Amino acid sequence: MFDSDPTPVVTVFLRNRGEVLLFRRSDDVGSYPGRWGAVAGHVGNDDPQASALQEIEEETGLHEHDVTLIREGSPFTVTDEDRDTRWRVHPFLFDTDTRAIETNWETAEAEWASPTTLLRRDTVPDLWTSYRRVAPSILGITDDTTHGSALLSIRAL
Template identity: 40%
Template sequence: MNKPLQEKHVVTCFLEYENEILILRRSEQVGSYQGRWAGVSGYIEAETTADEQAFIEIEEETSLCRKDLELIRSGKPLPIEDEKLGVKWIVHPYLFHIKDRDKVKIDWEHKETRWINPRDIDNYQTVPKLKETLAQVYKC
């Protein structure tokens, strides 16, 4: 009999600049999906709202401050099951416009960034259901 999946709430934030979105390649130092492409993401801490966690993750992972960001929309949380990890991710998606993409400086959680046309997301080996998560907040 399969063990029930552990539910974990996370934010995934897409940063947009001039009709391109930022994707980040996860480093070997993170706990899951090493080497996969993703948005800015992280666990929602117990005492924090999803909205607040989105800003926290963006600042930690890209060095951008609130004044560098404009929230375009947040999407409906998306359940994504990963039997292999034993996790049911509840992904809270966000789309932000950024004013200056040259200000993005990544931390240890990522090893590479790309600015891509959102329609090209299928060309990358991403974390599970990144395309569906993006579709919650970005209409091509």
């Protein structure tokens, strides 16, 4: 049984041309070494969006002006019985026009891949759930009267 509230964290998917940035976590990280994840980190000052932007900068070298917030998903709780831990995950999706990133010590490998690649990887807990919370939906595509068909078809992936 858990005596404390879940630890608030952000999971941030960066998207470029329909693919998302995935990281294989280094052996030096405290949780889930060797597993695949996205940009992630603890929420500071009870501000998930500011924390998401901070983690993007720390883990990729990209700045706020390099990314565009597309969607903030509904937070959800992940329970990891093996670690006796609960996480309150705040998922985000940002678009970026660049694939030029600079990773830090937390990352062993980085890859731009189709979101469905998550289904075939050994990931941090509930990474697919995080993605589904921010993934493009049919309503988002149909209601978009701003972007052209080429961009919308890429976003639908």
